[in-house]
Amino acid sequence: MPPSAKAKITKADKTRARLIEVATRLFQEHGSGEVTVRRIAAAAKIEAGSIYYHFASRDEIMRAVLESGVGGAHEEVMQAIAKAGPDCSPLERFRAALSAHFKYTLRRHFSSRMKEIRRLPKRLRDHHMKQEREYAAVFAGLLKEAQRKGLLRPGFDLPVVRMLAIGALTWAAEWYDPAGAKSPDDVADELMRVLTGGIAR
Amino acid sequence: MPPSAKAKITKADKTRARLIEVATRLFQEHGSGEVTVRRIAAAAKIEAGSIYYHFASRDEIMRAVLESGVGGAHEEVMQAIAKAGPDCSPLERFRAALSAHFKYTLRRHFSSRMKEIRRLPKRLRDHHMKQEREYAAVFAGLLKEAQRKGLLRPGFDLPVVRMLAIGALTWAAEWYDPAGAKSPDDVADELMRVLTGGIAR
DNA sequence: GTCTATAGTTAGATAGAC
DNA sequence: GTCTATCTAACTATAGAC
Numbered sequence: 001m002p003p004s005a006k007a008k009i010t011k012a013d014k015t016r017a018r019l020i021e022v023a024t025r026l027f028q029e030h031g032s033g034e035v036t037v038r039r040i041a042a043a044a045k046i047e048a049g050s051i052y053y054h055f056a057s058r059d060e061i062m063r064a065v066l067e068s069g070v071g072g073a074h075e076e077v078m079q080a081i082a083k084a085g086p087d088c089s090p091l092e093r094f095r096a097a098l099s100a101h102f103k104y105t106l107r108r109h110f111s112s113r114m115k116e117i118r119r120l121p122k123r124l125r126d127h128h129m130k131q132e133r134e135y136a137a138v139f140a141g142l143l144k145e146a147q148r149k150g151l152l153r154p155g156f157d158l159p160v161v162r163m164l165a166i167g168a169l170t171w172a173a174e175w176y177d178p179a180g181a182k183s184p185d186d187v188a189d190e191l192m193r194v195l196t197g198g199i200a201r
Numbered sequence: 202m203p204p205s206a207k208a209k210i211t212k213a214d215k216t217r218a219r220l221i222e223v224a225t226r227l228f229q230e231h232g233s234g235e236v237t238v239r240r241i242a243a244a245a246k247i248e249a250g251s252i253y254y255h256f257a258s259r260d261e262i263m264r265a266v267l268e269s270g271v272g273g274a275h276e277e278v279m280q281a282i283a284k285a286g287p288d289c290s291p292l293e294r295f296r297a298a299l300s301a302h303f304k305y306t307l308r309r310h311f312s313s314r315m316k317e318i319r320r321l322p323k324r325l326r327d328h329h330m331k332q333e334r335e336y337a338a339v340f341a342g343l344l345k346e347a348q349r350k351g352l353l354r355p356g357f358d359l360p361v362v363r364m365l366a367i368g369a370l371t372w373a374a375e376w377y378d379p380a381g382a383k384s385p386d387d388v389a390d391e392l393m394r395v396l397t398g399g400i401a402r
Numbered sequence: 403g404t405c406t407a408t409a410g411t412t413a414g415a416t417a418g419a420c
Numbered sequence: 421g422t423c424t425a426t427c428t429a430a431c432t433a434t435a436g437a438c
Contacts, residue, residue: 237412237413237414238413238414238415239412239413239414249414249415250415250416250417252415253414253415253416257415258414258415259413259414259415
């Protein structure tokens with residue numbers, strides 16, 4: 001099914017997309033293990049049995065949520081980097097990437113922290129982990145570029161720094177209050193300020 | 202049940218403690234929603250029915266795990282701060298607190314990120330959130346002290362900085378590999394270096 | 403494509419023996 | 421205190437009507 005020119009969007013495509021969307025949100029809000037097929041169906045306004053026209057099993061929903069989630073984040077982060085432009089500093093682009101990651105996580109209610117991944121058949125689990133590595137490589141590449149250009153102080157373990165930074169935002173999606181005074185960009189900016197300059201005098 | 206002088210440790214106390222310990226680990230490893238009472242029992246080497254001699258319900262196990270988890274972390278963090286001594290810089294004590302938080306999280310396999318908290322009866326949920334706030338206040342107090350003493354650059358939102366920092370470590374407990382080259386202290390130190398001085402030139 | 407009805411399984415929880 | 425046996429409810433998944 002190549003999504004080329006003539007890809008017509010059927011009713012099934014729409015329902016399937018809606019199911020993935022509500023499942024993503026429910027998994028994130030209540031924890032993947034807590035969410036039943038019945039609840040997903042109810043949230044998508046169809047009956048439980050109808051789910052199985054679109055997905056072969058609950059695990060298959062899970063898989064679709066993960067693929068769509070990581071894939072979507074990857075895409076938006078790449079776009080944000082492209083928008084920042086190839087001429088601006090790698091740290092500027094890193095900031096744009098972090099911000100896009102955070103905003104996507106908040107908007108789509110997606111986080112790849114679902115523990116149930118372990119329960120997936122090895123084939124699907126490997127595919128997900130590959131997708132995650134490719135996504136992480138985007139951030140890693142920007143930090144390496146910054147290092148090459150001499151923008152960083154020496155002595156940091158960049159993979160660790162990268163994971164700490166992304167982790168801070170992944171976790172921020174848990175406590176961030178959209179009704180509060182701060183915008184998602186404010187949070188991403190604050191992280192970037194801490195990250196680049198530090199808080200101490 | 203005041204745990205005063207004559208607090209004799211019964212067999213029940215030991216079994217209960219073991220149940221909390223294995224439940225904490227299972228909740229963290231597989232996600233709280235995925236873990237059944239039967240699995241907790243199996244991991245603690247007793248039969249499923251016997252659990253109900255120690256806990257009235259699955260939610261009650263959950264509650265005990267949360268209380269013991271946050272309580273234990275609070276205690277160890279306070280000890281680490283005390284050990285650092287009241288004379289050292291508040292940022293030094295903050296570092297000690299972060300490190301203790303991380304090490305506790307890793308050792309006890311505890312993280313308070315269980316989504317199932319929402320499902321708990323309001324009374325228990327409120328109690329948990331109060332405990333969490335008290336715990337967070339320890340870290341907040343150290344940052345405020347640093348600010349008062351003029352150790353910080355101006356313009357930071359300290360609650361946000363605090364949550365980003367703790368979040369980075371909470372998430373680090375997910376990806377940290379005990380078999381790897383880095384010790385938990387290495388990770389906490391790296392975070393503290395980034396936090397205080399920043400990575401950029 | 404979505405529904406209703408239901409089979410088959412497994413979960414949380416209880417009762418009573420030991 | 422712990423076990424075995426079991427109840428009831430809820431879950432995943434299927435079948436067949438529309």
